[in-house]
Amino acid sequence: AQSVAQPEDQVNVAEGNPLTVKCTYSVSGNPYLFWYVQYPNRGLQFLLKYITGDNLVKGSYGFEAEFNKSQTSFHLKKPSALVSDSALYFCAVRQAGTALIFGKGTTLSVSS
Amino acid sequence: GAVVSQHPSRVICKSGTSVKIECRSLDFQATTMFWYRQFPKQSLMLMATSNEGSKATYEQGVEKDKFLINHASLTLSTLTVTSAHPEDSSFYICSASGQQIAKNIQYFGAGTRLSVL
Numbered sequence: 340a341q342s343v344a345q346p347e348d349q350v351n352v353a354e355g356n357p358l359t360v361k362c363t364y365s366v367s368g369n370p371y372l373f374w375y376v377q378y379p380n381r382g383l384q385f386l387l388k389y390i391t392g393d394n395l396v397k398g399s400y401g402f403e404a405e406f407n408k409s410q411t412s413f414h415l416k417k418p419s420a421l422v423s424d425s426a427l428y429f430c431a432v433r434q435a436g437t438a439l440i441f442g443k444g445t446t447l448s449v450s451s
Numbered sequence: 452g453a454v455v456s457q458h459p460s461r462v463i464c465k466s467g468t469s470v471k472i473e474c475r476s477l478d479f480q481a482t483t484m485f486w487y488r489q490f491p492k493q494s495l496m497l498m499a500t501s502n503e504g505s506k507a508t509y510e511q512g513v514e515k516d517k518f519l520i521n522h523a524s525l526t527l528s529t530l531t532v533t534s535a536h537p538e539d540s541s542f543y544i545c546s547a548s549g550q551q552i553a554k555n556i557q558y559f560g561a562g563t564r565l566s567v568l
Binding site for chain 1: 455457485492493494495497500542544546555556557558559560561562564
């Protein structure tokens, strides 16, 4: 069975500092990995994905994520956080032809 | 990018009534649509997957007679919550993927907040 773990309920970071939101996954076969962001009372916005190729994936709004097969991780990173990055972030995994399975989400709070 | 429109954004209804939520892909053909349910401060739980022209596949524990899903065209899927009760109050989100611009990505609607009185 597929599963995604986001070990942190909340991540707090000061504006301008680097941020990391952690994600580990469990799936048989090759995973398709995704990060989405959700603002209050809104749907999810796609940030980035890893399907194959380069382990470092760059996405929207300056975010990037690194696929680490040995550690089964796909942590989301940004070199310099903005207050406007404050939101709920979801890591998700799927295999070809299946629906996304989401982690429980991590609330990112960026203080000015 | 691919745009998914979901309507209505919010609905309040009386217990026992039925509510229909629409999900449309505006600029691509959505061969597959997904319906999720999200409780406050929790993750999205997949309810069902529907392929155009086929019956939806429901996840374990989701009542198919309660949550009717129709995917009659490549751009429209509907979720009908039948005989809604207060415990059905939740945030419902649809997503869609296709073979063209959304091949490996699910694009999401803005969600529908259902409140059953």
